Each structure stands twice: as structure tokens, then as C-alpha cells.
Amino acid sequence: MMYQKAVTSCVLGIMSIFLPFIGIILGWVGFLFANKALNELTTDASGFRFALAGKVCSILGLCLQSCIVIFILASYFFFMNLHLFM
Numbered sequence: 101m102m103y104q105k106a107v108t109s110c111v112l113g114i115m116s117i118f119l120p121f122i123g124i125i126l127g128w129v130g131f132l133f134a135n136k137a138l139n140e141l142t143t144d145a146s147g148f149r150f151a152l153a154g155k156v157c158s159i160l161g162l163c164l165q166s167c168i169v170i171f172i173l174a175s176y177f178f179f180m181n182l183h184l185f186m
């Protein structure tokens with residue numbers, strides 16, 4: 101069972117897309133697992149596609165969760181200073 105890291109990275113990458121705030125941590129862990137799996141596997145190995153999908157999903161989850169956090173922080177600071185415009 102050589103591709104356990106690849107499947108783990110895929111699962112963590114998918115979870116990082118859908119779980120808010122925790123997704124940032126899961127995305128980083130999935131990305132690290134995917135890198136380890138991609139270094140150990142060859143392109144024709146059975147877990148290579150899982151590792152590649154895990155890396156892509158982890159990157160997508162990190163970007164999505166980061167945008168959500170930035171949006172929430174920007175909204176907070178904008179609406180906290182809204183009385184200045186009135």
C-alpha cells in the first residue's frame with residue numbers, strides 16, 4: 101500500500117475546499133502529503149493521480165479559504181468604520 105499518502109492528500113485536499121477556517125490547515129497538510137507522495141511515486145504508479153488530485157485540491161482549498169478570510173476581515177473593518185461615512 102504505497103499510495104496511502106496520496107489518498108490522504110486527496111481526502112485532505114477535498115476537505116480543505118468545503119470546511120471553512122479549518123480548511124487552511126487541512127490544505128497545508130494535504131499539500132505536504134501530496135508533495136511527499138509525488139516524490140515517492142512514479143508517473144505510472146497507481147497512486148500518482150491521487151497525489152496530483154490532492155495537490156490541486158489542496159491549492160484550490162487554500163486559495164478559496166484565504167479569499168474567504170480576507171473577505172471577512174475586509175468586511176469587518178469596512179462595517180466597523182461605516183459610521184465615519186454618515
